[in-house]
Amino acid sequence: MEHCHHARFVFNIGLEQRSMWRPSKHDRGTHPELGPLDAARVNTATQMRELAQLRAELDWLRAGSSVVQQAALRDLDRAFANFFSGRAKYPTFKRRSEREGSFVVRDLTVRRLNRKWGVVTVPKVGAVRFRISRLWAEIEAASSARVTHRNGRWHIAFTTPAAAKIIAGTAAVVGVDRGVKNTLATSDGRMIQAPAMSAGEQTRFLALQRRLARQQKGSARRAQTLDRLAVLRRRLEDRRTNWVEQVTTDLARTYDVVAVEDLRVRNMVRRPAPKPDPDQPGAFLPNGARAKAALNRAILASVWGRFLTRLEHKMPEGTVLRVDPRNTSRTCAACGHCAPGNRESQAVFECVACGHAAHADTNAAAVILDRALSTQAPGHGVSGRGSPALAGNANQPAA
Numbered sequence: 001m002e003h004c005h006h007a008r009f010v011f012n013i014g015l016e017q018r019s020m021w022r023p024s025k026h027d028r029g030t031h032p033e034l035g036p037l038d039a040a041r042v043n044t045a046t047q048m049r050e051l052a053q054l055r056a057e058l059d060w061l062r063a064g065s066s067v068v069q070q071a072a073l074r075d076l077d078r079a080f081a082n083f084f085s086g087r088a089k090y091p092t093f094k095r096r097s098e099r100e101g102s103f104v105v106r107d108l109t110v111r112r113l114n115r116k117w118g119v120v121t122v123p124k125v126g127a128v129r130f131r132i133s134r135l136w137a138e139i140e141a142a143s144s145a146r147v148t149h150r151n152g153r154w155h156i157a158f159t160t161p162a163a164a165k166i167i168a169g170t171a172a173v174v175g176v177d178r179g180v181k182n183t184l185a186t187s188d189g190r191m192i193q194a195p196a197m198s199a200g201e202q203t204r205f206l207a208l209q210r211r212l213a214r215q216q217k218g219s220a221r222r223a224q225t226l227d228r229l230a231v232l233r234r235r236l237e238d239r240r241t242n243w244v245e246q247v248t249t250d251l252a253r254t255y256d257v258v259a260v261e262d263l264r265v266r267n268m269v270r271r272p273a274p275k276p277d278p279d280q281p282g283a284f285l286p287n288g289a290r291a292k293a294a295l296n297r298a299i300l301a302s303v304w305g306r307f308l309t310r311l312e313h314k315m316p317e318g319t320v321l322r323v324d325p326r327n328t329s330r331t332c333a334a335c336g337h338c339a340p341g342n343r344e345s346q347a348v349f350e351c352v353a354c355g356h357a358a359h360a361d362t363n364a365a366a367v368i369l370d371r372a373l374s375t376q377a378p379g380h381g382v383s384g385r386g387s388p389a390l391a392g393n394a395n396q397p398a399a
């Protein structure tokens with residue numbers, strides 16, 4: 001736990017220092033979109049020296065591990081490198097949280113105890129047992145590891161060289177639509193649901209959240225409620241992780257090209273509009289239903305993000321295509337006609353121009369695939385309309 005606090009303290013103080021720095025023109029870093037920026041001159045080397053000074057002054061910091069604290073500065077450096085290359089937003093301060101904290105261990109020493117357990121040496125703590133959840137050879141090859149305390153449980157994630165890409169070699173292409181009703185719908189007619197909390201779990205989760213809001217900060221009862229919430233989160237987290245791994249491996253093995261919407265996931269989450277009750281015009285569904293819907297949307301949003309990240313990890317570069325998501329649900333996959341009237345209901349798509357009918361999500365997935373293929377540079381080797389995946393879909397009956 002102390003390591004988490006120290007890492008956070010060093011990270012934050014380093015960030016503050018870099019943010020305050022106002023250098024002369026030629027000292028500035030350059031962001032591809034925002035232009036020249038500050039924060040390039042103060043660097044890891046200068047900050048490492050200052051960390052040493054700070055440790056000399058602060059007893060409590062000196063009591064911690066210098067390895068862990070230096071790793072926090074490298075963390076910060078990577079955050080800035082990602083920012084300057086346009087891959088990430090400006091780094092933010094790490095908040096003190098009861099539930100989450102992390103630190104990085106370098107120059108790993110690991111030892112295998114038996115089939116299931118290994119031991120890693122954490123500075124100033126000593127040998128820490130961990131459950132082996134990946135190939136031992138990969139763990140031994142790791143150069144560093146991030147230790148995270150989340151939902152009342154410790155995790156250790158080993159940083160290893162990127163895994164080999166999966167190459168399907170089937171020449172099959174597919175479009176994938178992401179939705180709330182069907183988590184994933186493919187252009188060849190498959191619907192894939194992500195695991196969600198059961199109705200009972202949802203009720204319990206929301207009840208615990210309400211209880212938490214009434215409880216005194218720092219009280220024993222509050223801690224108990226937090227533990228119970230953590231158990232629920234953990235259970236779902238494990239299920240979701242398995243699902244994302246399975247479904248991305250499956251797609252990578254089946255298709256050579258996967259097209260998805262380039263969707264700002266967050267925009268979808270930020271819409272808590274009241275739902276009118278279909279049976280009572282003018283009335284709205286009770287609050288509980290809305291809270292559950294909001295909870296589900298938030299959970300799905302995180303699944304989508306992880307799905308895409310893992311898919312791009314597993315498939316060769318340039319084979320996961322992101323397309324403009326506008327009007328994918330209103331456009332006909334057969335003739336390209338785009339009209340709001342095409343969408344008969346949540347589930348049924350029927351084109352007002354050509355009469356093409358399909359499950360709405362399947363149609364959207366086919367539109368996504370079409371868009372990806374038509375914006376591809378010619379000679380890429382994938383054909384559009386005539387591909388087996390798409391041809392099969394055009395005759396798909398409405399579900």
Ligand SMILES: [Zn+2]
Binds near residue numbers: 336351353355
């Ligand atoms: Zn049509």
